[in-house]
Amino acid sequence: MNSLGFLHQAPTRRESERKRHSTTVTVESQTTSASTVENRVHHKRANLFHVIISLDRAVAPRVPSLALHHYSISNSNEIHPFSILPLSLFFLVQSYSHFLCVFFFFGTFFMALSKISTSHTPSQTLKPNFYSKPCVPLQCYDARRSGVSFEQHRKLRISCSVAPNQVQAPVAPAVPSDTTSNRDCYGVFCTTYDLKADEKTKSWKSLIKIAVSGAAGMISNHLLFKLASGEVFGPDQPIALQLLGSERSLQALEGVAMELEDSLYPLLREVSIGINPYEVFQDCEWALLIGAKPRGPGMERAGLLDINGQIFAEQGKALNAVASRNVKVIVVGNPCNTNALICLKNAPNIPAKNFHALTRLDENRAKCQLALKAGVFYDKVSNMTIWGNHSTTQVPDFLNAKINGIPVKEVIKDTKWLETEFTERVQKRGGVLIQKWGRSSAASTAVSIVDAIRSLVTPTPEGDWFSTGVYTNGNPYGIAEDIVFSMPCRSKGDGDYELAKDVIIDDFLRERIKKSEAELLAEKRCVAHLTGEGNAFCDLPEDTMLPGEQ
Ligand SMILES: NC(=O)C1=CN([C@@H]2O[C@H](COP(=O)(O)OP(=O)(O)OC[C@H]3O[C@@H](n4cnc5c(N)ncnc54)[C@H](OP(=O)(O)O)[C@@H]3O)[C@@H](O)[C@H]2O)C=CC1
Numbered sequence: 001m002n003s004l005g006f007l008h009q010a011p012t013r014r015e016s017e018r019k020r021h022s023t024t025v026t027v028e029s030q031t032t033s034a035s036t037v038e039n040r041v042h043h044k045r046a047n048l049f050h051v052i053i054s055l056d057r058a059v060a061p062r063v064p065s066l067a068l069h070h071y072s073i074s075n076s077n078e079i080h081p082f083s084i085l086p087l088s089l090f091f092l093v094q095s096y097s098h099f100l101c102v103f104f105f106f107g108t109f110f111m112a113l114s115k116i117s118t119s120h121t122p123s124q125t126l127k128p129n130f131y132s133k134p135c136v137p138l139q140c141y142d143a144r145r146s147g148v149s150f151e152q153h154r155k156l157r158i159s160c161s162v163a164p165n166q167v168q169a170p171v172a173p174a175v176p177s178d179t180t181s182n183r184d185c186y187g188v189f190c191t192t193y194d195l196k197a198d199e200k201t202k203s204w205k206s207l208i209k210i211a212v213s214g215a216a217g218m219i220s221n222h223l224l225f226k227l228a229s230g231e232v233f234g235p236d237q238p239i240a241l242q243l244l245g246s247e248r249s250l251q252a253l254e255g256v257a258m259e260l261e262d263s264l265y266p267l268l269r270e271v272s273i274g275i276n277p278y279e280v281f282q283d284c285e286w287a288l289l290i291g292a293k294p295r296g297p298g299m300e301r302a303g304l305l306d307i308n309g310q311i312f313a314e315q316g317k318a319l320n321a322v323a324s325r326n327v328k329v330i331v332v333g334n335p336c337n338t339n340a341l342i343c344l345k346n347a348p349n350i351p352a353k354n355f356h357a358l359t360r361l362d363e364n365r366a367k368c369q370l371a372l373k374a375g376v377f378y379d380k381v382s383n384m385t386i387w388g389n390h391s392t393t394q395v396p397d398f399l400n401a402k403i404n405g406i407p408v409k410e411v412i413k414d415t416k417w418l419e420t421e422f423t424e425r426v427q428k429r430g431g432v433l434i435q436k437w438g439r440s441s442a443a444s445t446a447v448s449i450v451d452a453i454r455s456l457v458t459p460t461p462e463g464d465w466f467s468t469g470v471y472t473n474g475n476p477y478g479i480a481e482d483i484v485f486s487m488p489c490r491s492k493g494d495g496d497y498e499l500a501k502d503v504i505i506d507d508f509l510r511e512r513i514k515k516s517e518a519e520l521l522a523e524k525r526c527v528a529h530l531t532g533e534g535n536a537f538c539d540l541p542e543d544t545m546l547p548g549e550q
């Protein structure tokens, strides 16, 4: 991701937005539903301005300077009415229409008086809340809907591909009665076609909302198209994609949304983009949290934990506030286990069991290595557990894994290979890939996210299980409580899971599991300030690394 590119484009974007705001500010003044006394005062004045602007539009062709005046009025909340008094005097002298100009003169005069009469109060300066900020109508609409603080909404930027000149000026954005409204949407998804009527003609399930963070990143670039195609949730499951980006990636996100549009997926019913998690996570039933800062050269792991932890603490709070009460959360952004822990701790109203850290990629890598060694196809490998952290301490479990239903150790007799080469290959696969490819695994990660979701929405085959990082409370394996640890799970296909039984743990496996557990407990101490457990204390093991770090 070339963040420099985004920075470079930012001023151009701001410039175009400034111009767009200047054309719509009259609409804002009219539609502002000010609740405070001072806002009401301002609101009245804004209406008077509107009358005057309408009047002087009528004569503007004859007085070119008026065009300038429109611009300054529309760009400021604080133009003093006296500033246009000379102009109205000018009309009084010049104009052919006495009625018009007398009206114009007195309108201006009374406005000036109203300004004086209120000038002693602080109400003259509108606080820079969301409503007073220049915004396109869609933004105003979105802020009203979710009922979160103005401060949060100042960051909001849901975009729509309707060009500014297509936005019909004074349209008061109505407060929707129905949250399935598709107005906060992108491109063709902004059209007003009757989605519900359309869906009645199809034997589809009801629409589900899927939020994806880091949506302009590499993993998402593969994942989103898989989600939209129906291969994840099924061919009868329409979906809405709610994509979270940042100031940095907003323009790229628009590009992603355009590509989704152009793909004409029938099951993709809505796409919305934004940079405010409180907006983007609204009512989502799945949250795929991919966006995270990569660990740069010289950055301590503790620093990475802190920076990314803050992202996941905020996103946990947002999920807690606005997501579906039974949202399933899959944390991909690294360090994913501890990020998932931070996220769930900040979302106390969502069951801790609903949070996952993605270790499915590690499971797939392990299956691949075992299949290659045994000379069988991948699908013959089952019961593959990854224990622990998504890091180089993870434990690919060859004790419980099976090939063609037979324990791996009976098929691959080379125990030394299993204990050393196999284990290390899986632990460090991400790093080797980065060395060759120059970037971290994106396509295979996207595939593994698909696998992880499908494992939760389809029943697990009899006798098999899958790996996912989940909350350890109540686990039967003796793993420390209150961390997110990868363990073997089974699902009935309802989105929920149970920990697998019939798992053997020998001394070798136990010792490895303990090492990964110790690492996660140290990570947890290091983010105590983000989980509400007091002061952080970082004593991370020296060799703690992500799979991609070497
Ligand atoms: N668990 C697993 O198995 C795997 C996990 N990963 C992890 O997934 C994550 C995403 O990988 P990938 O898509 O390849 O990465 P990219 O760099 O392509 O995209 C990641 C996104 O993260 C966001 N981001 C970057 N820096 C910051 C920051 N400082 N603050 C907030 N957000 C930021 C950016 O989105 P925006 O600007 O919109 O915020 C960016 O688009 C990484 O953390 C990676 O380590 C990768 C492979 C496997």
Ligand SMILES: O=C([O-])CC(=O)C(=O)O
Pocket (backbone or CB within 6 Å): 334, 361, 429, 430, 431, 440, 441, 546, 547, 548, 549
């Ligand atoms: O370290 C990274 O960013 C990549 C990663 O997690 C992996 O490949 O497993």
